[in-house]
Amino acid sequence: MPAEVYALVDVDSMYASVERVFRPDLRSVPVVVLSNNDGCAVARSREAKALGVAMGQPWFQLKNNPRYRSVVALSSNFALYGDFSARMLAVTERHTPFIHPYSIDEQFLRLPADRAGAIAWRLREQIGQWLGLPVSIGIASTKTLAKVATKIAKDRREGVHDLTAASPKSVWQVLDELPVGEVWGIGSRLTARLAGHEVTSAGQLARLDPGWVRRAFTVVVERTVRELAGTPCLPVEQEPSPRRQLMHCRMLGRPVARQDEVADVACAFAQRVAARLRRYGRATNTVCVWLSTGGGFYAGPALSVQATQTLLAPTNAVVPLARAAARLARALWRPGHTFRRVGVMALDLVAEPGQQALWASPAADDAVAAAVDAITARFGRDAIGVGRAGFRQRPVWAMRQERLSPAYTTRWDQLPVVR
Numbered sequence: 001m002p003a004e005v006y007a008l009v010d011v012d013s014m015y016a017s018v019e020r021v022f023r024p025d026l027r028s029v030p031v032v033v034l035s036n037n038d039g040c041a042v043a044r045s046r047e048a049k050a051l052g053v054a055m056g057q058p059w060f061q062l063k064n065n066p067r068y069r070s071v072v073a074l075s076s077n078f079a080l081y082g083d084f085s086a087r088m089l090a091v092t093e094r095h096t097p098f099i100h101p102y103s104i105d106e107q108f109l110r111l112p113a114d115r116a117g118a119i120a121w122r123l124r125e126q127i128g129q130w131l132g133l134p135v136s137i138g139i140a141s142t143k144t145l146a147k148v149a150t151k152i153a154k155d156r157r158e159g160v161h162d163l164t165a166a167s168p169k170s171v172w173q174v175l176d177e178l179p180v181g182e183v184w185g186i187g188s189r190l191t192a193r194l195a196g197h198e199v200t201s202a203g204q205l206a207r208l209d210p211g212w213v214r215r216a217f218t219v220v221v222e223r224t225v226r227e228l229a230g231t232p233c234l235p236v237e238q239e240p241s242p243r244r245q246l247m248h249c250r251m252l253g254r255p256v257a258r259q260d261e262v263a264d265v266a267c268a269f270a271q272r273v274a275a276r277l278r279r280y281g282r283a284t285n286t287v288c289v290w291l292s293t294g295g296g297f298y299a300g301p302a303l304s305v306q307a308t309q310t311l312l313a314p315t316n317a318v319v320p321l322a323r324a325a326a327r328l329a330r331a332l333w334r335p336g337h338t339f340r341r342v343g344v345m346a347l348d349l350v351a352e353p354g355q356q357a358l359w360a361s362p363a364a365d366d367a368v369a370a371a372v373d374a375i376t377a378r379f380g381r382d383a384i385g386v387g388r389a390g391f392r393q394r395p396v397w398a399m400r401q402e403r404l405s406p407a408y409t410t411r412w413d414q415l416p417v418v419r
Contacts, residue, residue, distance in 0.1 A: 005116050006109070006110060006139070006140055006143050007111050008106060009135055010136050010150045012134040014043065014081065014133075015042075021131070021132040022405070022416055026072060029045075030051050031044070031073075032074070033076055034074065036251055038401065039058065039059065040058045041054070042055070048071060073403055074405055077407070079410050080410070085104045085105065087130075095109075096110065098110035120137040123137065124137055124160060137160045138161050139160070142232045145230070148163065148184075151178075176202070186224065206228035207229075246282070247346075249269075249342070252340055252341065254397050261397060262291060262330070269342060271321075271372075273321065274318040275372075275376070285310060285314050286308055286348045287311065288328075291305055292340065307331060309328055316352055318368060
């Protein structure tokens with residue numbers, strides 16, 4: 001047995017589980033969380049899955065079907081889910097520094113082999129007790145096998161499943177029973193290609209010659225084959241790679257047609273990008289804005305346009321980024337078109353601070369950025385903004401969230417009250 005093994009911590013039905021922390025009445029009730037603009041189901045509780053609710057199923061189909069009358073639908077509360085994800089990371093860091101946050105609800109860990117099981121059970125207990133979240137943990141010799149182990153823990157409701165404690169024969173039996181399409185990184189296209197080579201199970205994939213797999217497919221699939229066979233190829237990175245770009249893109253709650261409205265949206269989105277740049281200690285050299293009519297969403301002519309602007313110097317200050325994004329959006333606007341999707345991207349990222357242009361006013365920009373960060377940290381993300389993005393009135397283009405739960409952990413005015 002190796003000195004260290006891998007573990008995957010996965011929250012069971014993350015979005016629904018977070019909502020249930022403050023809504024005990026939702027326990028044992030089928031819950032779905034809807035996508036942006038309350039369009040379709042993007043998360044389902046175990047009970048909702050048992051009813052047959054499909055991932056991506058439109059909400060209008062669910063609410064009009066008597067079969068799903070017991071389903072409770074909620075708008076996506078990303079601020080709440082992100083806060084709980086950060087809290088879970090803080091709990092995990094008490095047990096190991098070797099953590100790779102893979103997604104909002106998944107974390108890969110590297111643990112000492114002789115104590116992995118004990119640490120996993122203790123971690124699961126603490127996350128459940130301190131955060132109220134149910135998690136499943138899989139332990140294995142590789143990341144890919146840890147994914148398999150976590151699936152077993154979820155399906156069997158075991159809490160923790162340790163493949164390193166199983167015999168080689170048992171592990172191969174598990175892989176032989178697992179459809180190849182359920183292996184981490186094997187999508188529908190690869191599944192179809194592998195089926196052409198009579199490879200339909202994870203066990204068959206693991207037994208392939210890695211060299212042949214590299215020639216016939218890609219080096220990524222080769223790594224998957226080696227990982228399934230027990231050879232680690234995907235280490236847990238202590239320090240994530242520096243971000244090269246950041247983006248904020250949304251389908252609008254209501255399409256916009258006026259030039260000033262398009263500029264307002266780009267300005268607001270640029271502020272979100274600027275805040276993330278400062279959070280990650282990055283600065284951008286280039287701002288990109290794109291507008292799209294959304295094609296089939298409305299009857300007007302289809303159009304998708306984008307433009308970029310190179311800045312005089314790298315920055316993460318909110319004012320110059322918002323100004324550049326608004327300027328680009330005005331230039332991209334076309335009369336007679338109604339835009340449903342807007343995106344703002346920061347490209348060519350560098351570590352802050354960058355070299356400042358002689359004619360810029362970095363001190364003033366940095367002071368404004370620092371003030372915005374301080375205010376939003378205390379009063380919430382939408383407490384202040386540049387231009388009309390700072391108005392308290394909800395803009396007409398804002399994302400529809402008619403079933404949004406309160407910001408229980410990030411807004412003082414929405415703290416739950418115990419009576």
